[in-house]
Amino acid sequence: MSSTEYLFKVIDRLLSNTSDPLSFSKIYKMIYDEVEKTRPVNTASINLLREVGRYILENGFNGISEFLDTLRRRYEDACSEAARIAANRVVDDDVLMTMSNGVCLRRMFKFLVDEGIRFSVYVLESRPGMEGLDLASYLDRLGVKTYLIIDSAARFFMKNVKKVIIGAEAIAVNGAVIGKVGTSLLCLVANESRVRVFVIAPLYKFSYETLHGELLELPEGDWSYLMDEEIRSGLPENYRARVPLYDVTPPHLIDGLATEYGLFAPQAIPAIIRQVYGEFPVRTEDLEIIVNRVIEVLSR
């Protein structure tokens, strides 16, 4: 599931539990634990939980459904606007390379098709997970000329490519991009060939924790991400696999972040944060503290 899909699912789950404060508090805590455990770099959900918590602590439980609806619309708009800004960088006869299958990335391709831009796309299959196949299917339905290649073939084909455009899981304060594993390798390969890299990064993916020097811990998986039981049983008993799920792309390998506020250098994140919030660094309470206070307030 892409980061924005995950975010929207979290909103839907919260929205369907707004009948009474107690059940809302339960699902709110449950989602918080899930995110911490299974999707710790999904900053979009972390930011959402923080905003919801702040709302409850300031306004109580009343109007929470409307607030969630507003947030959803805001995120929807941010995703579309960031996609549109990235799409502006694509011109006729461009050859793009991308990977994985993000919501905002798909929206960008839709914009390009709607605007009648002629372009073709190399899609990496994106192991583990193989989300590239889903993106290739989507592009096929849009009628876009698409080349599906294995992750290892990125450098082989990079010479044919004009631009790399990708999505992101999270953005750190220094402009580093946390993305699906393989993102940083793709950006390195592009950089070597002097191909420009643009990341579609609506600001709800910004990790406020990193403002305070917190490191993002990246989760890893085991062999089950690479094969089914049957294939595993054919391998030696002591066979082990290490499967990173995300990686970090340093800002110097990225030419531009496409956000809803415009396209800018990844290193300019502090300037944007200052513009949007009027201060830098912005006030960011620890989410765990917020969650505990929300539970306390809602159970009263």
Next chain:
Amino acid sequence: MKIPDEVKIIGEDIRSMKIRGAGKIARAAAKALGLAAQKYSGPNNPEVFKKYMTMNAEYLLSTRPTAVSLPNAVFYVMNALEKASGNVDELRSAVIEASQRFINESLEALKKISEYGANRIKDNSIVLTHCHSTASVSVIIRAYEQGKIRKVYSTETRPLYQGRITTRQLLEHNVPVEQIPDSAVRYIMHEVDQVVIGADTIASNGAVVNKIGTSQIALAAHEARVRVFVAAESYKFSPMTLIGELVPIEFRDPTEIVPREWIEKHHNVEVLNPVFDVTPPEYIDAIITEHGVIPPQAAIFILLEKMGWVLEKIKLGRLEKIRLEDLLEE
């Protein structure tokens, strides 16, 4: 004069890929030429014998036109014939002797490479390898026996997962190994001390043609200042590249990547499946051959020292146009 059945059987096995792998193809071709010399029953005329051997050599060359180890083995044996003089018996024994020498040297090469390669591995190393290469696996196993290897990362190597073969072989020798997806090489690279990979073909400028993905692994290593070693027998060096020939990169069936039904359902999607890529010499620290450890830019040294005769011929034109009959005029 006709090609003996014994030679034809080997030739057809190479053609049908029953004999596969650079080393095995090379040794089979050398053996076939030795057999051809043994089976010669023509007149006791050195010129006729040379012509007969040339015919056999050209036949063998035609069986796998893209494999670099094949012409190298053939030229090795034919070079001995050219240098030899005397009557048919003397020429015959020169060929048989060269054929046997090539086979022995090729088998010895792996042993030497594993020794030289292991010497280059530092104590307490974490090594990353790609695909499955007999030469790199033997380097890693030898280094492990010397107590130098802490851990090996082996890439899965899509689409055919040859990394699983590597992992299995290393586990059989008790080498601690973890498999990673190909996409994770940059993520893992900061833990890695050395990269050891094999080669399919080495060009005259030291560029290494190897399994797709090798060049971006070497790039990630270069970025992280991790050393990259290529383990390769000398018959993987391509004399043809010296006259500017490009090494052809084979594209294989897309169904290796996705099922046929998927391809048929997606009319706008083309699935591209190149098998090899080219790693430039600047990303390679050394090539480990049986003749020693050389910088990639010195690939020409191996070519000149070991393939001198071939080079003379090749300068006259493209490989397929090389007339081995030239032998007769000298």
